[in-house]
Amino acid sequence: MTSITLAQAQTIVAGTLKEGRALSLKPLSVVVLDAGGHMIAFAREDGSSNLRPQIATAKASGALALGVSSRVIGEMSIERPTFINAAAGLNPAGIVPAAGGVLVRDASGTIVGAVGVTGDTSDNDEAAALAGINAAGLAA
């Protein structure tokens, strides 16, 4: 398998939002990008604020841009703030250095896309993303 299908992406979105409701999180926005960083599916729950599409996308796109989760990018941004700042300026979708952007891999470990979630705390956003990826039978 070399890319996430729309059917898989929609399963990820549904699984992420189901987890958000199960955990009583604030309204979430969730995006699924392919390995090239191009959007496959997106959903913004009622009450999720205006910039959430861009924040979700910048978490996922940043993860693909640097090859690590946005949680790791958050850690890098503390140690090397000028590097992450500069990299964010180079990425058309930007980079948000906070947990919630998760790389998706196939059975062989190849990166096939990324999921980005925003709306609650970064830790909760990431937990919902992981639940969504799991619902689709894929690996983070």
Added chain:
Amino acid sequence: MTSITLAQAQTIVAGTLKEGRALSLKPLSVVVLDAGGHMIAFAREDGSSNLRPQIATAKASGALALGVSSRVIGEMSIERPTFINAAAGLNPAGIVPAAGGVLVRDASGTIVGAVGVTGDTSDNDEAAALAGINAAGLAA
């Protein structure tokens, strides 16, 4: 009703893609924006190319920016190319002057959002968008 809910937006997306398959159209991308131009839901069918998310969004966002469908904007762009070009540069999401971006109105005629579709001919893109809006019981 004062805005499109996520449930309605997902119904619009599903209805649009169902129409695309019924008409054997090329792979489609479809976006639903709220009245402020912020994304609620998006789907890109397998095989739909990289820039389709931005093109779908620029059709729908352009319709909201100028208050008319992207079909009318396409006509305006022939009569007044410099005006539409300048307006496109002012809209953060850009403006694509071709059919497929359709305003959505509530029962009172108030604009509550817009749908953007791309992937086949502009006429077919618009037909699929209209089918999606109809599937959600809303008016174009």
Added chain:
Amino acid sequence: MTSITLAQAQTIVAGTLKEGRALSLKPLSVVVLDAGGHMIAFAREDGSSNLRPQIATAKASGALALGVSSRVIGEMSIERPTFINAAAGLNPAGIVPAAGGVLVRDASGTIVGAVGVTGDTSDNDEAAALAGINAAGLAA
């Protein structure tokens, strides 16, 4: 007098919108900028679409940028499209090359600001702007 006061700008806005209603124009947006191109007052009538603030501003700002009305810029854009296109890219607020952006002068002929109107045809937009400037006892 060297600049438009807020009181004068609000009189221009009110006079412009009054003219729009008297002529039964579509919903208008109107901006008043000082000679430096910085906004003093703005109003968008109910039903005026999302990008109208930027379009009104780009008409008025363009007039100040080149020292002629946006009507003249529209004529220039036909004769010298690449020049106007390039200039638009240099102006942070952009340039919209269509009537409706009018320079405002004091009794000595010095430019003290500009008015930008959008929503109906360019000719009607300009007529409303001129009525607003007249209402404030200033000269176009």
Added chain:
Amino acid sequence: MTSITLAQAQTIVAGTLKEGRALSLKPLSVVVLDAGGHMIAFAREDGSSNLRPQIATAKASGALALGVSSRVIGEMSIERPTFINAAAGLNPAGIVPAAGGVLVRDASGTIVGAVGVTGDTSDNDEAAALAGINAAGLAA
């Protein structure tokens, strides 16, 4: 009520500036945005400096972007500076993380727009915004 009308927005602006004069604040700039972040009304008092339109707008737009007041965004920017910095880069109007950007809600609690004020201290800017919202019979 599903959106702020121009009449309401002009009442908010007048109420904000009246409060500023009652409290002898420095010259203020005040903007009212709809729920999508698009400008409805704006006024800049005589003596208010050049960038005030953008600062007022970035306070109000930032509040809508993240779904909280710009006062809260100011607190977030101390705890999570890289997140707010990144989000600011994603919002076309930017984000100013300081008090003075206040969300406006209708009777049902739905966000219908935002007010942004700048010119004096952030606390005073916010007090003037709240007075303006109150003058229009709306809730912060």
